[in-house]
Amino acid sequence: MIGDLPKEMLDSLLETIPIEFSVLNDKDVVVAWNKHESRVFKRPVTVVGKNVRNCHPKKSLDKVERIISEMREGKRDKARFWISTQSDDGPRKIMIEYYALRDGKGRYLGCLEATQDITEIQGLKGDKRLLD
Secondary structure, eight states: OOSOOOHHHHHHHHHHSSOEEEEEETTSBEEEESOTTTOSSOOOGGGTTSBGGGGSOHHHHHHHHHHHHHHHTTSOSEEEEEEEEEETTEEEEEEEEEEEEEOTTOOEEEEEEEEEEOHHHHTOOSOOOTTO
16 A cells, blocks of 8 residues: 555545455454444454354355465455345345455465445446536
8 A cells, every 4th residue: 555544544444435344364363344333244243353154154154265265375366256135225236255365475364355235336327427
């Protein structure tokens, strides 16, 4: 990153971006996440400090483990998939992405799991210019 953000500004930025994320370290331990109150996939605060295997449904756990393993081994840097869900607002399309976190030498540091409700994005048509 170019520049240096004060912690208060960085915290605000991480809560403001329209993406929910969770961060795992190189031992597959959940170390942080944002948007606690409004997350699509809610989890208790007690998950911080626990292995990621404790916060995924059993039906998807083998796939999550494979993605993380391939990232650790350097075979993969990202994975993207999307699912349809139902909310109080109607049907929603949720995109989930995993990104390997690496240092400058390519050493695996952990994983970023990013979740975004893309329902409105999928419906965009034409152009909307600044301040329209």
